[in-house]
Amino acid sequence: MSTTEPQRLTEFSRGAGCGCKLSAAELRSALDAMRVPLPTRPEVMVDPSSADDAGVFRLGDDVALVQTLDFFTPIVDDPATWGRIAATNALSDVWAMGGRPITALNIVAWPRAALGWELLGEVLDGAASVLADAGCALVGGHSIDDDEPKFGLSVTGVVHPEQLLTNDAAQPGDRLVLTKPLGVGVLTTAVKRGLAGRAAEDRAVDWMCHPNRSAAEAAVAAGIRCATDVTGFGLVGHLSEVLRASGAAAELEVASVPVIDGVRELVEAGAVAGGSQRNLDDTDHVDWAGVTTTDAVVLCDAQTSGGLLLAVPPHLLPEVMAPLGPEGAWVLGTVVEAGPGDAPLITFTDGR
Known part of the structure; x- marks a missing residue:
């Protein structure tokens, strides 16, 4: 044996x-x-x-x-x-x-x-x-x-x-839609450091193995033109690339951002990967006013096989959301006009 x-x-x-x-x-x-x-x-x-x-x-x-x-x-x-x-x-x-x-x-x-x-x-x-x-x-x-x-x-x-979907076609007024919740970087880091067990890993694996095919097909069918996938640079990093390429800015509603259960508690326990910390360090273009440190880490968490981030004209929103369902797409913010000079690319609202 x-x-x-x-x-x-x-x-x-x-x-x-x-x-x-x-x-x-x-x-x-x-x-x-x-x-x-x-x-x-x-x-x-x-x-x-x-x-x-x-x-x-x-x-x-x-x-x-x-x-x-x-x-x-x-x-x-x-x-x-x-x-x-x-x-x-x-x-x-x-x-x-x-x-x-x-x-x-x-x-x-x-x-x-x-x-x-x-x-x-x-x-x-x-x-x-x-x-x-x-x-x-x-x-x-x-x-x-x-x-x-x-x-x-x-x-x-x-x-x-x-x-063709590209990351340079976001327009002011577009609604930002994410098709997977954040947190797989935190979960896998927690497992590796002994801060979480098999259940946490299973939650991460389920999302990482979930293909973005249906989300992409829904976007194309609706006539969307702007998309990217959220991976190693985190939500804030990949959204920033969209905004720079499109010449726009964005307002995010923190409370509307989907997060996998248990992730915030693991961030507070120290499950922050080096890649996520580097993402957070590269956010001089973000106005973090009103955002907790924990939420800032989650928004910068390095995702593996993350969801699609779509910029959706408001009149097309029902066509995108309906086929994906309430557990397959979340509206988390709005594209706005870019500010002058050094104005932040990303700001946050309470959603009210």
């Missing part, structure tokens, strides 16, 4: 999930340091300049390619679940652009001396099951030896150019 303890994947990672990303400020610094102009072509419809979820390349009048990649360190210990989360997260970038994923490539970094190949097989199985459900073909991949395991996918999709 073996007494060997199961290997914990999270023990091999310094960060967890999308919380291991470089911060938005760090990424801006790196891109600003580039001296060579970004190569481009006339067919490029979306490039890195707007910090959108994927690149888009027009192939013809009726079709464009959507290209993205996403990978990260283990966020859970179960290998198949990690694979499922990673695939759901990678596919989300295509859905966030209004596209349909068609092919994917695996990206693998694996410590050959420390973790068995059967564990990697389980990771790949988990991802493959999600791709199959999405109708997305796995056509290959690439692997390297690395002391820290990492897994993700490069995904290619297609979209009709007139149905």
Whole structure:
């Protein structure tokens, strides 16, 4: 009878999930340091300049390619679940652009001396099951030896150019809609630090494995044009990218922001990931008046496989909300005119 303890994947990672990303400020610094102009072509419809979820390349009048990649360190210990989360997260970038994923490539970094190949097989199985459900073909991949395991996918999709969702199309008056509650970064950090148990992890996993496909389809069907998915930069970070790209500002109603049960208590117990803290540190453009420290952390919590953030014209709101239901979409604020000069991008109201 073996007494060997199961290997914990999270023990091999310094960060967890999308919380291991470089911060938005760090990424801006790196891109600003580039001296060579970004190569481009006339067919490029979306490039890195707007910090959108994927690149888009027009192939013809009726079709464009959507290209993205996403990978990260283990966020859970179960290998198949990690694979499922990673695939759901990678596919989300295509859905966030209004596209349909068609092919994917695996990206693998694996410590050959420390973790068995059967564990990697389980990771790949988990991802493959999600791709199959999405109708997305796995056509290959690439692997390297690395002391820290990492897994993700490069995904290619297609979209009709007139149905493209981008992060630069928010207009004053649009209502902001989020399709998943916040807090998976807090929950997974709490589990890793021994502050929470299996029930907390299960809540996080349920949301991380919930695909954004239906939310994207509802947005496209309603005629929405502005969307992004909320991942490693947190709600405030990704909303800020939308506002900068759109030349707008926003008012959020803190009480209307959906938060997974138990998350605020875990923040107060110290379950704040490094990535979430970096997000919070990069909020000079936010007026936090009236917001508690706990809520500020939640609003900046680094999400993995988070929901879609939609900017919805008020007259289209019923068409978006109805198919998603009260537990699948929450209205949490409004896009407003940008203020002058150094005016904050994001302010908060009590919703009254």
